[in-house]
Amino acid sequence: MSDSHLRAVPVPDLDAYSVRLRHLHEAVLSGEPPAGEAPRSLISASWRRSMDAGIDPETRSAPPAFDSQDLREIRSAHPMNALLPLVTGTLLEAADASAHILIVADADGRVLWRDGNHQVMNRADEVGLADGFHWGESAIGTNGMGTALAARRPVHIFSAEHMVRVLHVWSCSAAPIVDPDSGDVLGCIDISGTMRALHPATVALVETTARLAESHLALRMRERDDRLRARHDRHLRALHGEPGALVTTTGRVIAGDQAQRWGSRIRLPESGGQVILPDGRTAFLDPLDGAFLLRLSGRQRVPVLGLSFLGAEHPSVQLDGVHVPLSQRHAEILTLLALNPHGMTTGQLSFHLYGDEGNPVTVRAEIHRLRAQLGPTVAAKPYRLTCTVEADFLDLKRLLAAEDTAPIARAYRGPLLPRSEAPAIRREREELEGQVRARLLLKGGPDDLWAYAETEYAKNDIHILERLVAMLPPDDHRAVAARIRLAALDLA
Template sequence: MREGLVASGGPSYRGLPPELEASWRRSRAHSLDAESTDAPLFYDGLKLDDYRRNHPLAALLPMVRSVLTDSVAESGLIVAVVDYAGTLLWVEGDHHTRTLAEDLSFGPGANWAEQSMGTSAPAVALVTGRPVQVARTQHFALHIQCFSCTAVPVRDPITGKILGALDITGGDRAVAGHALALMKATGLACEGYLRELYADRMPTCLYHGGVQAGLGPTTLSAVGRAKPLLVDGAGNAVELSQRHAEILFLLCWEAHQRGRGMSAEELSEQLFGSGEHVVTVRAEMTRLRKFLAARPALAVEVESRPYRLVASLELDVVELWNALRSGDLDQALGFGSQSFLPESGAPGVFEVRHRVATWLRELVLERANAEQVLKYLDTCHDEEDEQVMMLALKILPEQHPRRTEIVLNLERTGEIDGMRCNPPATGM
């Protein structure tokens, strides 16, 4: 099965459960190479120590070790504690398996998000919010098919947002039937422990990637705003300059799509259309980092080499993108006609705008019902889009009051001549 998938570009996913098939498709959409992809190292040394020390999942380590690690290590398995973005925080358990895993970049500080490594149990659990098992050849990356894994998400007990995941990795025992039951029970126990631990201090005690998770992460509000905003978890808004908003948008979008970060040259291309503005990019990045550092309540941090977000930042456009990806046309249309960063002429922003608009239009033409196509006509469409208007005439009831308006618009564009409320009957 694997050879056919790799060679053919992915036309067939026979044999994969639906949630893994979807993950494979997303992995391909991230332009990952199954034969050469490798996990990027997001943290090491003192930065890793500091990040782990301040992470809410650190409070769970004693429980995880006593309930899970000590028992599965005897079966040759290892346990990974993973943050919400797919970065491995702790990897413990059987020494031999841990050594093999580290040789494959499965070690603390490495990022195993779907956009970095493709399909794996922790990656899929973080995307879907559900327990999952991935056996050997079900992994997207070829070189990790010697392992199997089971993972469960761990949620903030107040907001329900995902704080991270627990994963067991090793041989076939990692995907045995009892392994899934054990992981589900451990995940529930961890969430219960967090609920009790912070009962007197919620909702402000937990942190989601450095953000107060009980209040929610910071959001870059870019849809329909001439002046973009950063809105912290408490609802406090800070206005951004156009350039800083573009940089954060591009970094956040890149984190959502690939998770590998961007070089100064890549940012220059995305902001200005060429790689010749590296000095300007670095100067803007210095100003942006100072701006963010002076506002710790936002809890947004940008690392360099490559430039990347290392704390949670939500992007309203991603919600629209996810709706399109899942085929949820009602949710996608709920965003209305407002473009994101409408004042921006940055090529990278324009490209995403175009992709979103094109995908939405294709979904409308493919599956919209009468109510949905009218909503699209009212809020999102190009007034010269004859194809969508003809679709509306095709599916609207003959006596619908909007037909006359649509026919008049089509006459104005020259698509039809002399047509009124109803198209002529067949044969006339």
């Protein structure tokens, strides 16, 4: 039976086809060769994968993949989030009106969003066809989402083509969405319904929507490429005719290699700034803002990452002197990696960022987005920084280990990432604050204490103010300011 058979089957014949499928399903599960025709090749291959994965045909529901409290953050961090308005605007109304449900899943088949007909959603809850559940083939066997992702092609899975028996009343049409930038599968979209409600032609509608989403991604990719070429053309010109190219953080060559000696894409290293080209030569990758300069000549240059996180409501990050806008969460990740130069695992980062409630899936998504901006300066396995790190909080830690107190007062501009609630950042912040305060109270002169008292988080420190009053002449403007602050604190 060909893979296109279902699209050609008239609706009245689906009952007969369903009966034949059930006989084939029972024969395959019993280990007997099927009598007569075999399942279409797509289904045969999926059943083999499902059995190799140890799927139990009597399973009653897909397993959960995410905790409900983590789902919102996982959704917002996932690249499929940006495509949701396009997908729902194209498919949701039709799915709801025809008693179907619309599902969007990530590249592993974990459901991120679900909507559609409420009666069908209630029935879908019984088998875990809902937000946060895992529908990869390795979790629940042959099904629309899992099989579309495994085969990297649109599929329609009908009735007893599902490996798990409880799903035989369902049919589903799904199509993967491939990122034209990275070439990776981002996730898939799926329309599911009961066996009699969902027509096989639904797969054509789902496939068209997936291609529309990919076209949207391709347009945004070309717009980003144009901006990168305009921003970094000067770096190519600075090579003065030497071989080189502008490369995206996903490895696509977008400028400089007019002869296409290296093809349209190169394989970026997991870490470091060297890459082996298709012709066997070694090239260097210099990180730029959102891209890399690939060059053949000269020595490998180690990039410099500058982190200014003390007293910073909006943390400042620079890569080779170029400002890189980063989120608070990315600043927290960089802080932890800077404090742990030997590297951290996904589990360690998750615990230090979120505590016991952390989810490694969230951390991997954040690292993926961070590496899109900083490239191989953030290495993997374990996660670590492969560049020279110049961080104000690391400088402060070195000064606290020395004897001289004056540089500490000049270096301290406030608490480390004051808005951060990450457990490990809070502990580091409190430790640094306590060490600075103790050192200045013990050995600090008037200038040191005043510099500390001028920071936002120390200006009302009673012990610091009393020490200033005791050390300074009464008519010194700093002593006057300290007395005024102490009086205000007494009145409060």
